[in-house]
Amino acid sequence: MRIGELAKRVGCDVETVRYYEKEGLLAKPNRESSGYRDYGAADLETLQFIRHCRSLGIKLTEIKQLLNFRCRPEEDCSGVNALLDIQITRVEEQITAMGLLKAQLQSLRKECEHRQTNRECGILQSLNQMRQCPCHRNEVG
Amino acid sequence: MRIGELAKRVGCDVETVRYYEKEGLLAKPNRESSGYRDYGAADLETLQFIRHCRSLGIKLTEIKQLLNFRCRPEEDCSGVNALLDIQITRVEEQITAMGLLKAQLQSLRKECEHRQTNRECGILQSLNQMRQCPCHRNEVG
DNA sequence: ACTTGACCCTGTAGTTGCTACAGGGTGTGC
DNA sequence: GCACACCCTGTAGCAACTACAGGGTCAAGT
Missing domain, CATH: 1.10.1660.10 (Multidrug-efflux Transporter Regulator; Chain: A; Domain 2)
Structure with a gap:
């Protein structure tokens, strides 16, 4: 064909x-x-x-x-099994990572439940600050 | 700087x-x-x-x-909120998809719990067949 | 015989978010 | 005056395709 x-x-x-x-x-x-x-x-x-x-x-x-x-x-098919185990582990790791991401996004989303301006928006403010992020470790406060 | x-x-x-x-x-x-x-x-x-x-x-x-x-x-910060909702939806969809993937991989993994040859390996056989896959819909049997 | 349209060919560029050079220039301390 | 860390631009690579551009082939219809 x-x-x-x-x-x-x-x-x-x-x-x-x-x-x-x-x-x-x-x-x-x-x-x-x-x-x-x-x-x-x-x-x-x-x-x-x-x-x-x-x-x-x-x-x-x-x-x-x-x-x-x-x-x-x-x-011997142990190579096949090992390769499949790697896939499963990888998917499990990704699911864990995505779960964390989801939680972070949802908590961020809660920063702004009300209609307001961008200046007041808790989401934008949080994205500016995010003190728990390692890139702020050298800052005062 | x-x-x-x-x-x-x-x-x-x-x-x-x-x-x-x-x-x-x-x-x-x-x-x-x-x-x-x-x-x-x-x-x-x-x-x-x-x-x-x-x-x-x-x-x-x-x-x-x-x-x-x-x-x-x-x-008005509704654009920010909408964008964040899109992120959350996307992550949720990915988590669902990955969960399905994990289940499929795990069921595939069970096809070969014992040490055997590649010819007998249920995993390789399943990867050859996979009758539930749409690409087999035109086949007999 | 000629044309239309569907199919096929090779080769290259685009996607995403970087990373890793190559091949050069600059600045600072000794 | 030299070494070395840093900076510059520009390009290529990753993964797994997708989407052309610019051509050739084939079968059916007129």
Whole structure:
């Protein structure tokens, strides 16, 4: 099949497919006499694998590793497990960080519950001050 | 003060300060006869404001808006509040998305609790299949 | 035979918020 | 007069695409 059909089947852009090829995630396909790329079922499967990984937030360099694991079926799969654990840890860290961020934003939001001018606005004032921030550590008061 | 001192005081890189100037967040400062940038207290405050916003995950384009609000003290501050609400909503959406991601990764992780080969590894198999994924909707079975 | 339109090709620039140079000039202390 | 820290401009890199520009190919319709 040609690149357009392949892309449509997995639901991504044609450019994305070419990008994966350039990045070495997809093998260079055969070409028709016209120069058009010609893909087979195996390419479709690989591309689906890649897109699944991407939908889980896995980075391209890590997907490359997973593709390598997939190419070595007899090897012990502890590498796969370790890579997945890294993903989970990363997501957990991000959730924690985002939770903190949310709390900070919400407490900042409470600084201005009433309609007033920018001069009086507690949010803008807090963004000016933020004494708990390390960049104020050398200030007096 | 010179750019190095300014950067040190807020805890960012010299390059970051120049970058903010290029992006129009910091005004172009006076120059010494040597050509060195010469900053005052107001520049320090603005830079601190910017860094506080950045630590809250606010984008540069939105920080620009906040700086504009700050420059118009008599204006009604509803724009500030609206901008902050957007931040909170965004963070909440990201937290939800990351929570989903974490659940998917954890369920995937459970596909392989035992030491085995890549061929048998439930994780790699799931990444190949993932029937619930829209990219498989045209397949038989 | 000719044209239209959909598809394909390569290559490059843009996105975001910096970071890291390269290749030069300036200032200060010894 | 020299070393060294600091400053300057400009450009390239990161991640994972997206969006062209400027061309070639192919199939159907007239």
